[in-house]
Amino acid sequence: MRMATSSTRLMILGVVSWMQPVHGYDVRRELLSWNADKWAKIQPGSIYHALKKMTDEGLLEETGTEQVDGRPERTSYQITPRGRDVFESMLRQQWWEINPAMDPFAAAFVFLPGLPRKEAAAALRHRARMLRVTAQGFVDMNDTGRSDVNKPAYVKWLFELWIARSEGEIAWCERIADLIESGAPYMPERVDHPEGWSEFARRTGEKLPVGESDFEQ
Amino acid sequence: MRMATSSTRLMILGVVSWMQPVHGYDVRRELLSWNADKWAKIQPGSIYHALKKMTDEGLLEETGTEQVDGRPERTSYQITPRGRDVFESMLRQQWWEINPAMDPFAAAFVFLPGLPRKEAAAALRHRARMLRVTAQGFVDMNDTGRSDVNKPAYVKWLFELWIARSEGEIAWCERIADLIESGAPYMPERVDHPEGWSEFARRTGEKLPVGESDFEQ
């Protein structure tokens, strides 16, 4: 049995273990209240699948179904001993291993030459501003104690992690924006794919360091 | 037509646009050489699907199939004008919008009380060490110029972004490890789900701030 450690499974197992017995809708609401759809990519739809799957695998078990008023029937789950073991081992794995967070901005940054220098620099400064605003928002939330009293206090620490990372990134954005504006070269001295590169960058007016750019003539 | 901006599509469109005409295997190798399977979660398998899908959508077109020696036949692709437009608009979207990177560690940190304090602190210090080593690796790669000459020079800048973020995170790890060791409380003064909480944390020996923990007499 594969027993992959995906964030989805970890979070759902964890929430069930914390709130059991729970039904799918409660798990969903809890995760949404953590904004987990944004930072953990958990869409409501996948929760029900995961609950059923893990029940099949013996990590969860149904505690029965109930019907309140005329509302839809709902199935509640609780964790099994085996589920608890698996949860703990997945948890340890995530705590002890470094899993590079996949970052859509990195994916886009790789194509820097696809944008005109002016726009790239502007976008980076905009990013710095946005990060500052977001970080400040976290700071305020932590300071004013406006955070939900029922939520664990250490979510505050999680916010502080995001703030810490943001600070480094903000400085980086400004510095790279400066570099780009000052015309720092994108390519190394010798290029191997000048055609591909020139075709790619044609629209942005980027100049090649070598190769006399043999298109356009 | 939905035209979702996923990193996968962005990266594949970008690589095709840069190296065209290309066949799937080349795209795959290029992306693997960027370690994109790690930080962008692009498995070889999804590349062929994306190529076909985008061809159906008119963003790419086949430039024919060739057969070298007795090797398998391969299909080459190039980008269409519409594909180029879509690529640029997806690229802009990723450059101008902030998409919180989904972070498996955050998903695990949320369950902090699932680990004994000693272990949590140790894991955080371990994480700090690992981040330091990785960051130092990037620094060395950038300094010694050992990076591949054919790769764009600005991947160096991308490494610097990871270094910048790591620095903030390293400090955070140490600070939070101290906090955890010093017994800083996890929960706010008033708790709403004491049962769930206590059951969840029972194994770690965590104490509740309130509720006289009515299990275990």
Place this chain on the structure above:
DNA sequence: TCAGGGCGACTCAAATTTGAGTATTACGCT
């Protein structure tokens, strides 16, 4: 000379994720 491993280039079934749909009740508002 020939077995074994690796590379080139996909293919394909199975697992998972997405997001829209469904059906009923409650609730506010004019």
Place this chain on the structure above:
DNA sequence: AGCGTAATACTCAAATTTGAGTCGCCCTGA
């Protein structure tokens, strides 16, 4: 009194991702 909207609790088809499988050539070493 009636209407639109939101909440409750899922269900389900379609899209996507995963990762193992395939199949023949080439190379290396015994």
